[in-house]
Amino acid sequence: xxxxxxxxxxxxxxxxxxxxxxxxxxxxxxxxxxxxxxxxxxxxxxxxxxxxxxxxxxxxxxxxxxxxxxxxxxxxxxxxxxxxxxxxxxxxxxxxxxxxxxxxxxxxxxxxxxxxxxxxxxxxxxxxxxxxxxxxxxxxxxxxxxxxxxxxxxxxxxxxxxxxxxxxxxxxxxxxxxxxxxxxxxxxxxxxxxxxxxxxxxxxxxxxxxxxxxxxxxxxxxxxxxxxxxxxxxxxxxxxxxxxxxxxxxxxxxxxxxxxxxxxxxxxxxxxxxxxxxxxxxxxxxxxxxxxxxxxxxxxxxxxxxxxxxxxxxxxxxxxxxxxxxxxxxxxxxxxxxxxxxxxxxxxxxxxxxxxxxxxxxxxxxxxxxxxxxxxxxxxxx
Amino acid sequence: xxxxxxxxxxxxxxxxxxxxxxxxxxxxxxxxxxxxxxxxxxxxxxxxxxxxxxxxxxxxxxxxxxxxxxxxxxxxxxxxxxxxxxxxxxxxxxxxxxxxxxxxxxxxxxxxxxxxxxxxxxxxxxxxxxxxxxxxxxxxxxxxxxxxxxxxxxxxxxxxxxxxxxxxxxxxxxxxxxxxxxxxxxxxxxxxxxxxxxxxxxxxxxxxxxxxxxxxxxxxxxxxxxxxxxxxxxxxxxxxxxxxxxxxxxxxxxxxxxxxxxxxxxxxxxxxxxxxxxxxxxxxxxxxxxxxxxxxxxxxxxxxxxxxxxxxxxxxxxxxxxxxxxxxxxxxxxxxxxxxxxx
Ligand SMILES: Cc1cc2nc3c(=O)[nH]c(=O)nc-3n(C[C@H](O)[C@H](O)[C@H](O)COP(=O)(O)OP(=O)(O)OC[C@H]3O[C@@H](n4cnc5c(N)ncnc54)[C@H](O)[C@@H]3O)c2cc1C
Numbered sequence: 001x002x003x004x005x006x007x008x009x010x011x012x013x014x015x016x017x018x019x020x021x022x023x024x025x026x027x028x029x030x031x032x033x034x035x036x037x038x039x040x041x042x043x044x045x046x047x048x049x050x051x052x053x054x055x056x057x058x059x060x061x062x063x064x065x066x067x068x069x070x071x072x073x074x075x076x077x078x079x080x081x082x083x084x085x086x087x088x089x090x091x092x093x094x095x096x097x098x099x100x101x102x103x104x105x106x107x108x109x110x111x112x113x114x115x116x117x118x119x120x121x122x123x124x125x126x127x128x129x130x131x132x133x134x135x136x137x138x139x140x141x142x143x144x145x146x147x148x149x150x151x152x153x154x155x156x157x158x159x160x161x162x163x164x165x166x167x168x169x170x171x172x173x174x175x176x177x178x179x180x181x182x183x184x185x186x187x188x189x190x191x192x193x194x195x196x197x198x199x200x201x202x203x204x205x206x207x208x209x210x211x212x213x214x215x216x217x218x219x220x221x222x223x224x225x226x227x228x229x230x231x232x233x234x235x236x237x238x239x240x241x242x243x244x245x246x247x248x249x250x251x252x253x254x255x256x257x258x259x260x261x262x263x264x265x266x267x268x269x270x271x272x273x274x275x276x277x278x279x280x281x282x283x284x285x286x287x288x289x290x291x292x293x294x295x296x297x298x299x300x301x302x303x304x305x306x307x308x309x310x311x312x313x314x315x316x317x318x319x320x321x322x323x324x325x326x327x328x329x330x331x332x333x334x335x336x337x338x339x340x341x342x343x344x345x346x347x348x349x350x351x352x353x354x355x356x357x358x359x360x361x362x363x364x365x366x367x368x369x370x371x372x373x374x375x376x377x378x379x380x381x382x
Numbered sequence: 383x384x385x386x387x388x389x390x391x392x393x394x395x396x397x398x399x400x401x402x403x404x405x406x407x408x409x410x411x412x413x414x415x416x417x418x419x420x421x422x423x424x425x426x427x428x429x430x431x432x433x434x435x436x437x438x439x440x441x442x443x444x445x446x447x448x449x450x451x452x453x454x455x456x457x458x459x460x461x462x463x464x465x466x467x468x469x470x471x472x473x474x475x476x477x478x479x480x481x482x483x484x485x486x487x488x489x490x491x492x493x494x495x496x497x498x499x500x501x502x503x504x505x506x507x508x509x510x511x512x513x514x515x516x517x518x519x520x521x522x523x524x525x526x527x528x529x530x531x532x533x534x535x536x537x538x539x540x541x542x543x544x545x546x547x548x549x550x551x552x553x554x555x556x557x558x559x560x561x562x563x564x565x566x567x568x569x570x571x572x573x574x575x576x577x578x579x580x581x582x583x584x585x586x587x588x589x590x591x592x593x594x595x596x597x598x599x600x601x602x603x604x605x606x607x608x609x610x611x612x613x614x615x616x617x618x619x620x621x622x623x624x625x626x627x628x629x630x631x632x633x634x635x636x637x638x639x640x641x642x643x644x645x646x647x648x649x650x651x652x653x654x655x656x657x658x659x660x661x662x663x664x665x666x667x668x669x670x671x672x673x674x675x676x677x678x679x680x681x682x683x684x685x686x687x688x689x690x691x692x693x694x695x696x697x698x699x700x701x702x703x704x705x706x707x708x709x710x711x712x713x714x715x716x717x718x719x720x721x722x723x724x725x
Contacts (some may be wrong), residue, residue: 004610008619008625012717086706264704285637290709291615294622315611368649375610376603379583
């Protein structure tokens with residue numbers, strides 16, 4: 001029986017920029033943004049900001065220098081990313097390239113494609129999106145139907161993707177597609193392709209979410225030509241590759257900081273000596289935030305040492321989403337005009353946005369139920 | 383893990399396994415209690431946090447945390463944790479450690495020379511009271527104490543300060559002891575949630591209903607996943623607070639760990655009982671030693687309300703510094719001190 005393990009992190013990120021310097025840069029950059037805008041953070045695209053971040057050398061930090069990176073450790077990236085998210089920086093444009101697509105390219109792309117794509121990704125100029133979900137294939141990802149057929153050495157792709165975050169701004173999509181068929185095992189015959197979204201046959205339609213934002217999209221692929229060397233890794237190895245990719249996106253600070261801007265804004269607006277209910281709520285937040293960060297850092301430490309903390313990462317994501325969802329809900333429940341100074345209405349606006357956005361926190365990146373299934377498997381129950 | 387610590391934990395595992403075999407979890411007669419206590423003292427465990435030159439084990443918080451956790455995971459309620467902390471404090475206060483069991487207790491009030499102390503049923507077994515007032519400590523023999531007739535199980539004691547064998551000012555204040563005791567209880571809770579997880583997993587795999595093991599039902603799998611999450615949170619929070627305590631001031635981390643462990647205690651107990659069904663509700667079955675004990679520990683040295691308010695005031699007083707800034711500064715500081723200590 002394996003009991004999930006979270007040994008405390010023991011090391012500081014070596015050679016990381018000082019937090020003060022990152023904060024000074026962010027204070028200046030984020031000055032024009034309202035709290036509700038900052039609360040959108042990794043759901044908000046801002047090409048100018050991503051480019052500026054690229055200039056500062058803060059994208060693709062872990063990549064080799066010849067590809068525009070700094071060959072820094074994952075803990076250095078962790079510090080920068082947590083500072084960006086805590087401040088509510090609009091990071092979505094380069095987010096997926098930095099968090100996972102770059103690493104996937106490094107692992108599986110041809111040398112030519114690495115040299116061509118990675119430096120511009122690191123510069124904050126080239127954006128990627130993640131093409132996994134389809135209309136009939138959500139949690140059950142292996143049911144996907146988008147198909148790639150050989151055309152000489154190249155590929156022709158037909159099908160559709162959905163919920164693809166920021167596809168309308170992205171230049172490329174790493175898509176999981178069916179390249180072979182095996183009736184007995186749906187997981188074989190899947191492959192990953194890098195699709196140039198400016199190719200003929202690609203149609204992208206943004207979908208408005210319930211808050212009124214339009215960040216995810218439908219993508220229609222009609223006989224889209226994908227050159228042979230845009231295949232990522234081995235044909236038929238897509239399932240294993242995609243699972244390795246998912247591991248990159250489950251335990252990071254974005255899994256418990258989605259409501260952080262609201263916490264800081266609430267603290268600013270609270271009176272000198274607020275009611276016990278509100279004081280206790282703030283106390284609850286600090287304890288949960290500290291615990292989740294320690295857990296997430298423990299997983300980062302395990303990753304840095306080359307471990308495979310699939311179950312631990314799922315635990316962080318599930319507990320983190322519960323926390324992020326509780327913050328707006330509990331603040332709304334404890335709200336007391338006598339204790340909260342919000343003349344501008346900005347706190348209320350931020351709260352309203354997060355009440356609307358928070359249902360997605362336990363859907364995106366693997367639903368609560370899917371995560372609990374992964375944890376149960378790790379516990380030997382399935 | 384250092385070799386020293388690995389040896390300690392191995393010794394503790396062997397001792398606790400033996401104590402459980404010998405019935406340490408049952409209702410103990412005075413005689414049985416003394417027998418078990420002698421086994422613990424014989425290994426010098428009460429001197430865990432006392433330096434080597436003073437005849438101690440030379441341990442630190444990262445040694446003590448796992449020992450406290452083991453008390454919880456074996457379901458042992460003997461006052462080892464209390465004695466480790468009391469001896470640690472008496473030593474720091476320059477006091478010789480007396481023979482016998484010490485019960486730490488906080489003064490509820492003081493009238494003239496009479497202290498009113500309240501601290502559960504622990505007094506019955508103790509020879510000494512380490513009494514803490516906000517700015518004073520005293521070491522009192524329990525023999526002369528007056529057990530309040532109105533209180534159940536000796537929960538309230540009246541002691542005359544003139545009977546103390548030693549006393550003095552408390553520069554750190556009594557809250558520093560309260561925080562350390564809270565972390566001790568939080569570690570015990572983390573041990574109890576771990577055992578709740580283990581035995582509940584075992585039960586779900588063994589017990590068959592509708593022709594299959596309970597573990598095959600998705601509703602049960604998800605309950606167990608949540609139990610594992612709560613255990614993970616309690617375990618990581620307490621281990622991190624011990625790490626911080628070793629590095630320096632850790633009142634915030636201790637408070638956060640106790641708050642989080644308290645939450646885990648009730649959520650874990652709820653799930654563990656539900657998955658067990660009726661068998662887990664019997665006196666015979668072992669679950670209660672963890673589920674009920676974890677909740678008793680959650681009430682002691684600060685419940686969730688207490689620590690939520692403490693943490694809330696801490697965060698509010700830190701303004702206008704953003705919460706994020708001091709939180710990360712504290713954790714960077716722990717790591718920096720640890721790295722300096724190693725080099
Ligand atoms: C804001 C947002 C951004 C997203 N961005 C992207 C993106 O960039 N790229 C991308 O590919 N996808 C993206 N997604 C899609 C996301 O990955 C899916 O929503 C998710 O995988 C769930 O799929 P679904 O929505 O089809 O729900 P379904 O799979 O239909 O699930 C509906 C409900 O049933 C439950 N359920 C399903 N199967 C089981 C089971 N076996 N056992 C128990 N319960 C089950 C689910 O947990 C859920 O509660 C995004 C989603 C959101 C909300």
